Amino acid sequence: MTICDNWGxxxxxxxxxxxxxxYCNFSCIFCHKEGIYDPYLSPMTPEEIERIxxxxxxxxxxxxxxxxxxxxxRDDIPEIVERIHTQxxxxxxxxxxxxxLAKLARTLKKRGLSRVNVSLHSLREDTxxxxxxxxxLKETIQAIRVAVEVGLKPVKINMTxxxxxNESEVxxxxxxxxxxxxxxxxxxxxxxxxxxDRASCTxxxxxxxxxxxxIRRRAFAVRMRDLHRRPQYYLDNGVVVxxxxxxxxxxxxxxxxxxxxxxxxxxxxxxxRDDNHVDFLSAMxxxxxxxDLVNIFKRAVSMREPFFKPQVEIPRNKILLTCAx
Numbered sequence: 001m002t003i004c005d006n007w008g009x010x011x012x013x014x015x016x017x018x019x020x021x022x023y024c025n026f027s028c029i030f031c032h033k034e035g036i037y038d039p040y041l042s043p044m045t046p047e048e049i050e051r052i053x054x055x056x057x058x059x060x061x062x063x064x065x066x067x068x069x070x071x072x073x074r075d076d077i078p079e080i081v082e083r084i085h086t087q088x089x090x091x092x093x094x095x096x097x098x099x100x101l102a103k104l105a106r107t108l109k110k111r112g113l114s115r116v117n118v119s120l121h122s123l124r125e126d127t128x129x130x131x132x133x134x135x136x137l138k139e140t141i142q143a144i145r146v147a148v149e150v151g152l153k154p155v156k157i158n159m160t161x162x163x164x165x166n167e168s169e170v171x172x173x174x175x176x177x178x179x180x181x182x183x184x185x186x187x188x189x190x191x192x193x194x195x196x197d198r199a200s201c202t203x204x205x206x207x208x209x210x211x212x213x214x215i216r217r218r219a220f221a222v223r224m225r226d227l228h229r230r231p232q233y234y235l236d237n238g239v240v241v242x243x244x245x246x247x248x249x250x251x252x253x254x255x256x257x258x259x260x261x262x263x264x265x266x267x268x269x270x271x272x273r274d275d276n277h278v279d280f281l282s283a284m285x286x287x288x289x290x291x292d293l294v295n296i297f298k299r300a301v302s303m304r305e306p307f308f309k310p311q312v313e314i315p316r317n318k319i320l321l322t323c324a325x
Contacts, residue, residue: 002060005304017263019069026097027133043263050083055293062090072100078111085112098143105150117156118144122166148185155186163206182238191244229255253306267300272307
């Protein structure tokens with residue numbers, strides 16, 4: 001059985017923050033902090049993460065992505081991965097800035113990690129330092145290379161594009177991807193900057209129309225992913241470029257099959273909203289049964305709705321718990 005929200009969108013993936021956004025060794029100037037700005041509270045334990053994953057697998061969840069803050073800063077990250085893996089999850093991935101990845105990549109692979117997304121927004125030392133407020137460019141590049149070596153593939157290279165800062169580096173990043181083996185080992189993701197702050201959005205936001213059109217003209221094939229209906233462009237040099245455009249994009253929202261979980265145990269139905277979080281950890285720590293947690297999960301799914309809606313209204317069911325795949 002696959003659970004769907006009231007807009008008919010199946011929920012097949014969890015995006016779990018295992019650390020507060022405040023707990024990161026980078027301080028990226030564009031970070032949306034997963035929409036979480038509260039002070040650092042008690043995070044979920046590996047056992048609690050395992051339990052909520054088990055609850056959701058009954059309803060069609062087959063993939064889990066771990067995020068933070070920086071997830072690799074948790075000493076117990078190998079245990080978290082292993083516990084999730086025991087629940088029969090089809091794919092476990094992780095978004096990281098590369099911290100400790102070179103050291104732990106092989107261990108994480110053995111524990112059940114399928115692949116990684118590594119944030120690399122510039123190949124230039126000065127721009128990387130400006131964007132991340134860190135001096136770890138070499139470590140990040142090494143993390144990507146080790147992830148490829150141990151088989152955490154495809155490694156996804158996440159490049160958030162910012163106006164007048166790194167938009168000129170797209171070709172450099174394409175060549176970097178090619179040097180790693182192209183689509184055999186990695187995918188380059190060009191990501192549109194997302195912000196809930198109007199000032200930073202105006203200052204940093206870069207529309208990707210022109211960049212995407214240039215890539216489209218070079219592509220010999222295009223594949224549309226189910227997730228967020230993202231296009232992947234296959235270039236004749238062996239590189240695959242995926243475009244991630246969430247802003248004012250109803251197709252992106254209508255293709256969203258993820259439900260976010262905050263580090264402190266709340267379902268977060270939408271990245272761009274912070275007024276509809278559904279707390280399950282308090283109930284769990286107060287002795288809630290699995291049936292109680294199932295009802296909380298269903299309530300969170302029922303609260304999901306596209307932030308950017310289609311212009312043409314899509315017929316909705318008031319309560320839609322199962323849907324065809």
